[in-house]
Amino acid sequence: MPLVQGPLAIKVVYPPAQHLIESRDSNFIFGSIGNGRATLTINGAPAQVYPNGSFLAFVANPPPASPRYDLVAVAGNDTARSTHPVRVQDARPVLGLTGPLVVDTTSIAPRAPATSPMLLRGDERVRVTVRAPANATVWAAWPTASQWLVASGGDSLSGANFGADVPARSLRDGATLYVARGADTLRYALLRPDLLDTLSTRLVRAGDISVRPDTDRVIVGRPVPGGTYKWFFLPGTTLEMTGKMAGFTRVRLDSGLEVWIADADAVPLPSGTPLPRRVTLNARVRSAPEWVDIVIPIQGGERPAYFVDEGSRSLSVTLYGTRANTDIINYADNDTLLRTVEWKQVVDDRAELEITLRQPLYGYLVLWEDGNFVFRVRRRPTIDGRNPLRGLTIAVDPGHPPIGATGPTGLYEAIAVLPVGEKVRELLEHRGARVVMTRTTNDPVDLGLRPIIARRENANAFVSIHLNAYGDGVNPLVARNGSGTYFFHKLSEPLARPVERALVRHMGLPNLGVYYDNLAVVRPSWMPMVLTEGAFVIIPEQEAAMRTPEFQTRYAEGIVEGLEEYFRWLAKQ
Numbered sequence: 344m345p346l347v348q349g350p351l352a353i354k355v356v357y358p359p360a361q362h363l364i365e366s367r368d369s370n371f372i373f374g375s376i377g378n379g380r381a382t383l384t385i386n387g388a389p390a391q392v393y394p395n396g397s398f399l400a401f402v403a404n405p406p407p408a409s410p411r412y413d414l415v416a417v418a419g420n421d422t423a424r425s426t427h428p429v430r431v432q433d434a435r436p437v438l439g440l441t442g443p444l445v446v447d448t449t450s451i452a453p454r455a456p457a458t459s460p461m462l463l464r465g466d467e468r469v470r471v472t473v474r475a476p477a478n479a480t481v482w483a484a485w486p487t488a489s490q491w492l493v494a495s496g497g498d499s500l501s502g503a504n505f506g507a508d509v510p511a512r513s514l515r516d517g518a519t520l521y522v523a524r525g526a527d528t529l530r531y532a533l534l535r536p537d538l539l540d541t542l543s544t545r546l547v548r549a550g551d552i553s554v555r556p557d558t559d560r561v562i563v564g565r566p567v568p569g570g571t572y573k574w575f576f577l578p579g580t581t582l583e584m585t586g587k588m589a590g591f592t593r594v595r596l597d598s599g600l601e602v603w604i605a606d607a608d609a610v611p612l613p614s615g616t617p618l619p620r621r622v623t624l625n626a627r628v629r630s631a632p633e634w635v636d637i638v639i640p641i642q643g644g645e646r647p648a649y650f651v652d653e654g655s656r657s658l659s660v661t662l663y664g665t666r667a668n669t670d671i672i673n674y675a676d677n678d679t680l681l682r683t684v685e686w687k688q689v690v691d692d693r694a695e696l697e698i699t700l701r702q703p704l705y706g707y708l709v710l711w712e713d714g715n716f717v718f719r720v721r722r723r724p725t726i727d728g729r730n731p732l733r734g735l736t737i738a739v740d741p742g743h744p745p746i747g748a749t750g751p752t753g754l755y756e757a758i759a760v761l762p763v764g765e766k767v768r769e770l771l772e773h774r775g776a777r778v779v780m781t782r783t784t785n786d787p788v789d790l791g792l793r794p795i796i797a798r799r800e801n802a803n804a805f806v807s808i809h810l811n812a813y814g815d816g817v818n819p820l821v822a823r824n825g826s827g828t829y830f831f832h833k834l835s836e837p838l839a840r841p842v843e844r845a846l847v848r849h850m851g852l853p854n855l856g857v858y859y860d861n862l863a864v865v866r867p868s869w870m871p872m873v874l875t876e877g878a879f880v881i882i883p884e885q886e887a888a889m890r891t892p893e894f895q896t897r898y899a900e901g902i903v904e905g906l907e908e909y910f911r912w913l914a915k916q
């Protein structure tokens with residue numbers, strides 16, 4: 344790290360002025376003061392100053408009454424001062440055992456008025472909650488009955504969480520939440536959900552049926568409203584709606600499973616539209632030089648919701664709301680990739696395809712073609728074991744411009760990773776690969792577009808290059824940092840591991856391992872895809888290193904060597 348001994352100039356990079364600090368008690372603050380020999384205090388606490396004049400500290404959040412950091416830098420006789428305004432969360436109310444009765448009104452759920460529609464079955468239960476003093480009595484009452492809320496946890500200062508499950512039907516009649524202690528009683532109106540009319544089916548179409556189903560546009564299904572991405576549906580899939588909550592629509596996939604899709608993806612169908620009946624007919628296998636298609640005609644002509652479970656040399660594809668009536672599956676007897684396709688009926692309205700492969704799973708895609716559910720399994724490319732990258736197409740995605748994470752001396756992630764991407768391109772081309780760059784300038788490229796660029800170019804692998812940071816509240820002076828590699832589909836795991844090992848070898852930072860993570864750029868399944876977080880740009884030493892061409896090259900070498908190792912392994916399978 345270079346020694347910088349310039350005039351004092353205090354510059355806070357993070358948090359930006361007026362940033363709302365997400366943590367409750369302490370947070371990190373970093374920037375530069377222009378002189379590596381100076382000392383610095385932040386709200387009176389000493390901060391660590393690095394030779395290049397950058398600083399990184401973890402300090403108590405300022406109080407809501409005075410939301411600012413006062414920085415004082417001293418070098419010899421020179422003193423510089425700076426005030427940096429931020430925003431902090433409102434203090435939690437004190438929910439004491441004595442004094443006036445207070446509750447945390449932000450904790451009341453479900454609270455009227457509704458911000459988005461709530462639609463439920465009459466007999467399903469809704470969790471009613473409030474945070475109140477531990478010695479309060481709490482109940483919900485509606486015209487015909489009432490129910491106590493039971494306290495859990497809690498202490499004499501911050502109160503306890505009270506909760507109970509109440510039938511949606513009772514809330515529908517108009518319920519009030521009561522919190523009482525001694526002579527004090529507080530009342531809050533609870534949200535009135537609408538109830539599903541169970542007599543008529545209500546169908547929705549997930550997404551736009553006119554979207555060509557061979558694009559990368561999928562409808563996302565989640566286990567809970569606002570939850571993680573778990574199911575991916577073809578646009579135009581017809582489903583039964585069974586509820587609405589917090590901006591999400593609950594849909595029934597079959598008799599045993601309901602999931603949530605965004606309200607915006609749920610297009611209501613005219614009432615009286617019949618619930619689709621889907622029956623699979625005799626399937627066939629269609630071989631092509633780069634893939635094998637399993638073509639399953641669906642009687643009824645409606646695309647099914649599906650789920651793909653990846654094995655290392657197998658796949659199981661669940662078709663929801665579908666009955667399997669497949670007698671014959673015709674396949675070529677000597678296909679190099681596909682070994683067998685079998686099916687079973689798991690429950691009345693759920694079918695499952697079991698596909699076994701002769702090679703490791705390398706990529707797949709689901710298509711809908713005129714009443715046929717098409718499952719396309721990608722063949723691995725032809726690989727020259729001695730020059731494993733020769734002839735392959737590799738997509739290189741230097742992480743998110745315009746800014747991304749920022750380092751203490753103001754290095755933007757997007758600026759820092761572009762030269763790494765350029766060096767990856769050079770090294771790959773030197774090894775005979777064709778390279779597709781998602782960007783070569785600092786103009787922004789839409790996140791969703793990057794993997795689509797890779798698929799349109801039929802890339803054999805995709806690497807997204809990033810620099811890491813921490814979320815508010817983490818102490819960067821003690822938290823682990825180093826290199827990490829992320830993947831989403833199991834088929835990408837054999838690529839993630841050699842890339843991670845090679846990054847650690849070349850960059851020399853601690854090994855944070857490989858992560859399964861639901862990240863947009865690595866979510867498609869047509870090729871192995873990984874995202875690398877080679878270093879932490881907010882750690883002063885690592886930011887300084889990322890400014891040097893030597894360290895950028897080491898990052899690039901790690902990626903390329905990992906790719907090489909993966910394809911060498913794949914060739915031998």
Ligand SMILES: [Zn+2]
Pocket residue numbers: 742743747748756809810
């Ligand atoms: Zn990033």
